[in-house]
Amino acid sequence: xxxxxxxxxxxxxxxxxxxxxxxxxxxxxxxxxxxxxxxxxxxxxxxxxxxxxxxxxxxxxxxxxxxxxxxxxxxxxxxxxxxxxxxxxxxxxxxxxxxxxxxxxxxxxxxxxxxxxxxxxxxxxxxxxxxxxxxxxxxxxxxxxxxxxxxxxxxxxxx
Amino acid sequence: xxxxxxxxxxxxxxxxxxxxxxxxxxxxxxxxxxxxxxxxxxxxxxxxxxxxxxxxxxxxxxxxxxxxxxxxxxxxxxxxxxxxxxxxxxxxxxxxxxxxxxxxxxxxxxxxxxxxxxxxxxxxxxxxxxxxxxxxxxxxxxxxxxxxxxxxxxxxxxxxxxxxxxxxxxxxxxxxxxxxxxxxxxxxxxxxxxxxxxxxxxxxxxxxxxxxxxxxxxxxxxxxxxxxxxxxxxxxxxxxxxxxxxxxxxxxxxxxxxxxxxxxxxxxxxxxxxxxxxxxxxxxxxxxxxxxxxxxxxxxxxxxxxxxxxxxxxxxxxxxxxxxxxxxxxxxxxxxxxxxxxxxxxxxxxxxxxxxxxxxxxxxxxxxxxxxxxxxxxxxxxxxxxxxxxxxxxxxxxxxxxxxxxxxxxxxxxxx
Numbered sequence: 206x207x208x209x210x211x212x213x214x215x216x217x218x219x220x221x222x223x224x225x226x227x228x229x230x231x232x233x234x235x236x237x238x239x240x241x242x243x244x245x246x247x248x249x250x251x252x253x254x255x256x257x258x259x260x261x262x263x264x265x266x267x268x269x270x271x272x273x274x275x276x277x278x279x280x281x282x283x284x285x286x287x288x289x290x291x292x293x294x295x296x297x298x299x300x301x302x303x304x305x306x307x308x309x310x311x312x313x314x315x316x317x318x319x320x321x322x323x324x325x326x327x328x329x330x331x332x333x334x335x336x337x338x339x340x341x342x343x344x345x346x347x348x349x350x351x352x353x354x355x356x357x358x359x360x361x362x363x364x
Numbered sequence: 365x366x367x368x369x370x371x372x373x374x375x376x377x378x379x380x381x382x383x384x385x386x387x388x389x390x391x392x393x394x395x396x397x398x399x400x401x402x403x404x405x406x407x408x409x410x411x412x413x414x415x416x417x418x419x420x421x422x423x424x425x426x427x428x429x430x431x432x433x434x435x436x437x438x439x440x441x442x443x444x445x446x447x448x449x450x451x452x453x454x455x456x457x458x459x460x461x462x463x464x465x466x467x468x469x470x471x472x473x474x475x476x477x478x479x480x481x482x483x484x485x486x487x488x489x490x491x492x493x494x495x496x497x498x499x500x501x502x503x504x505x506x507x508x509x510x511x512x513x514x515x516x517x518x519x520x521x522x523x524x525x526x527x528x529x530x531x532x533x534x535x536x537x538x539x540x541x542x543x544x545x546x547x548x549x550x551x552x553x554x555x556x557x558x559x560x561x562x563x564x565x566x567x568x569x570x571x572x573x574x575x576x577x578x579x580x581x582x583x584x585x586x587x588x589x590x591x592x593x594x595x596x597x598x599x600x601x602x603x604x605x606x607x608x609x610x611x612x613x614x615x616x617x618x619x620x621x622x623x624x625x626x627x628x629x630x631x632x633x634x635x636x637x638x639x640x641x642x643x644x645x646x647x648x649x650x651x652x653x654x655x656x657x658x659x660x661x662x663x664x665x666x667x668x669x670x671x672x673x674x675x676x677x678x679x680x681x682x683x684x685x686x687x688x689x690x691x692x693x694x695x696x697x698x699x700x701x702x703x704x705x706x707x708x709x710x711x712x713x714x715x716x717x718x719x720x721x722x723x724x725x726x727x728x729x730x731x732x733x734x735x736x737x738x739x740x741x742x743x744x745x746x747x748x749x750x751x752x753x754x755x756x757x758x759x760x761x762x763x764x765x766x767x768x769x770x771x772x773x774x775x776x777x778x779x780x
Binding site for chain 1 (some may be wrong): 633634644645699745
């Protein structure tokens with residue numbers, strides 16, 4: 206019993222020190238990152254905010270999912286299909302979708318002017334002319350006007 | 365059979381010593397890469413370069429006869445007003461197809477720096493301002509630029525008939541009848557050439573322009589095959605990917621430290637990414653204006669010019685079967701930045717000082733200092749933010765950039 210308790214302590218102490226050290230380092234890193242972000246550029250969202258969706262629009266009128274023809278790549282002109290449903294999950298057809306975006310930390314928009322070129326039916330739309338010229342955090346925004354109303358959805362993409 | 369306690373302790377001690385030794389070796393080398401970093405490196409090696417993309421606007425782009433004709437035209441000084449300037453005069457194969465000068469010198473002095481040719485087949489837009497959308501339409505620009513070749517398309521059509529007729533006809537069919545067409549005639553600013561051009565009939569103008577276009581398409585067929593050769597950096601990454609171990613003796617410790625900065629803290633791969641180390645985009649990086657030159661607005665004008673270019677993808681001279689030219693169709697001509705210039709490849713960068721679009725920065729150290737301090741732009745807004753790199757880090761970055769030199773290879777032979 207004594208021996209087991211001692212062993213427990215022996216294992217425990219270095220771990221505790223490590224945890225304290227880690228906490229200190231994380232606090233330092235977090236504070237310096239925060240200072241940089243506050244001082245100069247918009248803060249990158251958490252990892253959970255990134256991805257192709259499904260993603261709710263700002264006022265939750267729509268749910269949009271990006272379906273690239275190939276995995277998203279840097280530099281290449283590419284086509285992305287987007288599936289749009291209403292809040293109940295029903296496909297939204299006949300919507301008008303405007304595309305925008307950019308790199309918030311670099312202060313520039315998309316390098317091209319992508320637009321919806323095909324309404325494929327079943328709530329599926331094809332967006333052509335998308336290019337991500339750099340690596341890093343990109344915002345890809347869709348402004349949707351359809352029967353459920355006017356709303357916008359922003360995807361955070363890591364290229 | 366149970367191991368005696370003493371033996372057990374010895375084994376444990378040996379294992380511990382071995383582990384510590386291995387850890388210290390790895391840390392003294394300082395070359396451990398994370399999985400994410402290895403992925404980043406794998407996208408930069410020349411081995412990751414995709415096959416040459418097709419050029420649907422140029423039907424002879426991959427015709428070996430056009431490559432050969434284009435190579436000879438590329439080095440032919442008869443394609444100039446003075447008879448002494450060829451494409452190769454500024455794009456010298458002995459100098460990575462550039463000229464080491466701040467501003468190109470043809471029959472006059474150009475307003476920008478000569479760009480290297482390797483890898484341009486992969487770029488949707490050419491020139492520092494991207495005012496051309498194919499290699500062949502790019503090649504035609506300098507031929508009629510008064511500061512570069514200074515000649516006219518009528519002159520060049522005559523050169524073909526006199527010196528290249530058989531080779532030309534084997535590729536493109538019969539040459540045009542140039543009887544009565546003066547040597548100097550083109551829709552250029554020079555009043556004599558312009559007046560002569562206006563005096564031609566439409567069929568005559570089209571015949572001359574058609575031959576001029578074919579000169580460009582032949583030169584482009586040659587230029588498509590001017591490619592980068594692998595550097596020590598590529599060997600390092602390829603060895604790393606193949607063996608899964610840190611290659612030894614390929615890059616120095618400083619070069620590796622520089623590479624680490626390049627893909628990390630210095631954020632170079634934000635723009636200099638992919639196997640050609642360029643996003644092929646245009647940015648205002650606050651490069652100072654060159655004294656004595658008028659304001660150069662860069663991409664702001666280039667984006668508009670390419671849409672109206674006589675020889676663009678949508679033009680009658682393009683061979684694209686469909687006139688759906690995606691690069692033009694989705695070009696954001698209104699959203700371009702003042703004084704944005706093309707992101708150049710960094711391959712062979714150490715071998716082609718001076719730097720920037722008008723040779724404003726003399727050395728690699730000057731370039732790194734510029735990015736480190738991020739000065740305000742002379743016009744428009746610089747996208748740079750100060751990097752706050754230390755002197756040693758700048759030196760390491762420079763060391764890494766020097767490891768990107770691998771030379772250039774060209775189709776057939778390098779010289780005419």
